[in-house]
Amino acid sequence: MSIRRPSMAERRSSMTQEGSLRPPVVPHLAGLEKPLPETVPEACDVVIAGTGLTESILAAALAWQGSSVLHIDANDYYGDTTATLTIDQLKTWVERVNKGEIKGYQDAVLYIPRGNEFKSKDFGIDLTPKVLFCKSDLLSLLVTARVYKYLEFLPLSSFHFFENDNFEKMTSTKQDIFTNQTLSLATKRSLMKFIKFSLDWESHPDVWSPYKDASIETFLQEQFKLEKAQIFELIFSIGLCNNNETHTPEALARIKRYLISYDVYGNFPVMYSKYGGAGEISQGFCRSAAVAGATYKLNTKLVSFDPKTKIAQLSDNSCVKINEQIIISPSQAPTDSKFLSKQNYEIQRLTVIVKKDCTQWFHDNESAAVVVFPSGSLESNNKQAVQAIIMGEGSGITAKGTCVWYMSTIETGKRGRDDLEAALKAMEGSILRESSDLDTQDYFDNANGMLNSVKLGQSFKDFVPKEKIQYILKFYYIQFTSIPHAGVVNPNLYRKNSVHVEDDVDAPDRGVIYSSLPSSEISYDGIVTASKILYEKVVGSDDDFFDVDFEDDDDEGSIANNLESAIAEDDDDDEHIVEPGAAPVEFAEDMEL
Amino acid sequence: MSRPITAVKLVLLGEAAVGKSSLVLRFVSNDFQENKEPTIGAAFLTQRCVIGDQTIKFEIWDTAGQERFASLAPMYYRNAQCALVVYDVTKPASFIKARHWVKELHEQASPNIIIALVGNKCDLVEGEGNEQNRKVAKEEGEQLAQEENLVFFETSAKSGLNVKEVFIALGSKIPSNVQLNIQNDSATSANACNC
Ligand SMILES: Nc1nc2c(ncn2[C@@H]2O[C@H](COP(=O)(O)OP(=O)(O)OP(=O)(O)O)[C@@H](O)[C@H]2O)c(=O)[nH]1
Ligand SMILES: [Mg+2]
Numbered sequence: 001m002s003i004r005r006p007s008m009a010e011r012r013s014s015m016t017q018e019g020s021l022r023p024p025v026v027p028h029l030a031g032l033e034k035p036l037p038e039t040v041p042e043a044c045d046v047v048i049a050g051t052g053l054t055e056s057i058l059a060a061a062l063a064w065q066g067s068s069v070l071h072i073d074a075n076d077y078y079g080d081t082t083a084t085l086t087i088d089q090l091k092t093w094v095e096r097v098n099k100g101e102i103k104g105y106q107d108a109v110l111y112i113p114r115g116n117e118f119k120s121k122d123f124g125i126d127l128t129p130k131v132l133f134c135k136s137d138l139l140s141l142l143v144t145a146r147v148y149k150y151l152e153f154l155p156l157s158s159f160h161f162f163e164n165d166n167f168e169k170m171t172s173t174k175q176d177i178f179t180n181q182t183l184s185l186a187t188k189r190s191l192m193k194f195i196k197f198s199l200d201w202e203s204h205p206d207v208w209s210p211y212k213d214a215s216i217e218t219f220l221q222e223q224f225k226l227e228k229a230q231i232f233e234l235i236f237s238i239g240l241c242n243n244n245e246t247h248t249p250e251a252l253a254r255i256k257r258y259l260i261s262y263d264v265y266g267n268f269p270v271m272y273s274k275y276g277g278a279g280e281i282s283q284g285f286c287r288s289a290a291v292a293g294a295t296y297k298l299n300t301k302l303v304s305f306d307p308k309t310k311i312a313q314l315s316d317n318s319c320v321k322i323n324e325q326i327i328i329s330p331s332q333a334p335t336d337s338k339f340l341s342k343q344n345y346e347i348q349r350l351t352v353i354v355k356k357d358c359t360q361w362f363h364d365n366e367s368a369a370v371v372v373f374p375s376g377s378l379e380s381n382n383k384q385a386v387q388a389i390i391m392g393e394g395s396g397i398t399a400k401g402t403c404v405w406y407m408s409t410i411e412t413g414k415r416g417r418d419d420l421e422a423a424l425k426a427m428e429g430s431i432l433r434e435s436s437d438l439d440t441q442d443y444f445d446n447a448n449g450m451l452n453s454v455k456l457g458q459s460f461k462d463f464v465p466k467e468k469i470q471y472i473l474k475f476y477y478i479q480f481t482s483i484p485h486a487g488v489v490n491p492n493l494y495r496k497n498s499v500h501v502e503d504d505v506d507a508p509d510r511g512v513i514y515s516s517l518p519s520s521e522i523s524y525d526g527i528v529t530a531s532k533i534l535y536e537k538v539v540g541s542d543d544d545f546f547d548v549d550f551e552d553d554d555d556e557g558s559i560a561n562n563l564e565s566a567i568a569e570d571d572d573d574d575e576h577i578v579e580p581g582a583a584p585v586e587f588a589e590d591m592e593l
Numbered sequence: 594m595s596r597p598i599t600a601v602k603l604v605l606l607g608e609a610a611v612g613k614s615s616l617v618l619r620f621v622s623n624d625f626q627e628n629k630e631p632t633i634g635a636a637f638l639t640q641r642c643v644i645g646d647q648t649i650k651f652e653i654w655d656t657a658g659q660e661r662f663a664s665l666a667p668m669y670y671r672n673a674q675c676a677l678v679v680y681d682v683t684k685p686a687s688f689i690k691a692r693h694w695v696k697e698l699h700e701q702a703s704p705n706i707i708i709a710l711v712g713n714k715c716d717l718v719e720g721e722g723n724e725q726n727r728k729v730a731k732e733e734g735e736q737l738a739q740e741e742n743l744v745f746f747e748t749s750a751k752s753g754l755n756v757k758e759v760f761i762a763l764g765s766k767i768p769s770n771v772q773l774n775i776q777n778d779s780a781t782s783a784n785a786c787n788c
Contacts, residue, residue: 040662077667078666078667146637149637150637150668151668275668275671280668283666283667283668284668286659286666287657287659287666287668287669290657290658290659291655291657293658295661295662296658296659296661296662296664297662297664298662298663298664300662
């Protein structure tokens, strides 16, 4: 396939063998020096700085295409802007953000009460929490690139929706719609009609094109005569839109995304990777890149790049001649960089870990849920939705008996923080009410088994918490990005910086291509597109993006054989592997998505 | 009647060119390549192995070179039940590296991981006049293994000496299925904190 660089090992062994005389006796090891530190390659096709998900997919795609890739990261961990961090790593991260050392972030606040029994490593907190739609480009790529083999995916079917101070369970499936007794027959009919339309909306421009520039809310009201409750559910829970003014075509695409993802692998539209989201998936793609020959070096930063000589200077004092391109994440821009593009869009995030298992919010054996707070549903009278991903101990990211709440909004400035705090308060109230009901016999008779559904729908406006929620961590920060909210990733975002700007001959980042910081999108949508655009910048076209034949990937013969045996094996494996909570999602390798 | 199958994740560690991939190739395909390229293209192999009354399916993870700059991802160690730490008996530096990896495993991997220390390329030090090639005494390996409670073998991926034996020794230390299930249950709740 590619012309492989001679490995360090090969070069070094020939060097050491020539020079040294063989001692006649076995030397005593204590007297030996440490092995020489290895140096990075002197030349390569592509240098990538930053191991975020976009960059990691890019690295793997390029490595499999045959380019020699040197992938570095300034941090001592993988994932960069999409990392999954332990508490200790989080502390350092916050300090560095507030010193201005990590570009693209500001105003990080971390609160950790004293005296809990947990260890830093008990937790893995995602800087960019996301869920994976079962029918999406990233999922297809995970399968074709075989990166899913390194990961474990878990289902998520609970989408909650906050309205009138209540958490409502969504009616998102056909069955739900039919069995929901609160819906009138007429509403049921309209909903079904809309769902049928939305699955194939692109082929019916006659229906939606008059509403091309109108809001989805108007469209749903006028064209499908839906009521506000259903409209909001469609816009905010199913569509995961930021507000009800989202334009009709964009919102329709988002609604369709959810509906077609349902039932692909089971009765759930999304899943997530265990032990951490984007941080784990980044590691998977980095491993894939390494398998294809990419060299990895953490704790290493780009110092400067000279586009004339094409030599990059790295912080480990090495110099690398780059044959093709250098791509760097804005978060790892060299000091005094001049060509970083404007990061015009703001995302605010609030992440808390609570000492509650929050299983009330999860479906059956699952360990995660999505909660949305539509426009105007919060005490702060929020204009933009607050979206939350809830993950319990089964997700592998948090200690036993605890739960992580990831909240985010695209609202800016003080309003953004107020909205997040209001959402937190709403969730806190809900979980306190539900769990204290369970603890005491005062309010409800526990025997009828209806308790859960009663509580979910009950208002807690006047509820006075009996106990305070115990926080293990509270973590807030603002992130910026060049990717418009709910927008399409645009190739112009990744223009190469001018090589000929006379004024800026000293800029350390002339001639580099910047990737982008993570978008506000709660799903992984847009990431593969970004990687492909960057890939095209290096290779010239994206025709052979991950066009890989994994011949010797496995010992058990051809891919076809493999498939059969894999499926057969997995069947019998299942009986013996005991997993807590929901079973991991099984993939069929030939699944064309 | 089908036997119960236990899936076991096994990770390889060791300095470049000590023969990690060659050991796996010998174990999985009973093959050896004289000038094996550094690992590229194959980094996830499985091999079944019948040990006693259970079948073990080893899922073998090669480092893919990410260890070269101490850049192994946490994912690599996660849930690994076995590890093979390999050095080359003709390269003393590789033994120092092996020590380092044992320490790293104790820090990063799950506490009950079963580790084998393997001195490879034994064939190079066998036979008339070849004893001088040996740079790491067998006793050094044995001593480290004893201190750290490791399984120890000297092997040759070239001749096949002791290769199968290493994997069987590891496999037989895996608790049998019934126990494993029970352990798994509690291990996973512990593992949940292991991120
Ligand atoms: N004589 C002899 N040579 C061996 C033995 N095992 C491996 N080799 C040779 O040593 C070289 C390196 O072997 P690999 O299996 O690629 O080593 P590795 O540890 O996987 O190397 P990396 O993947 O680069 O880290 C190859 O040329 C092998 O043929 C052995 O037991 N005896
Ligand atoms: Mg190898």
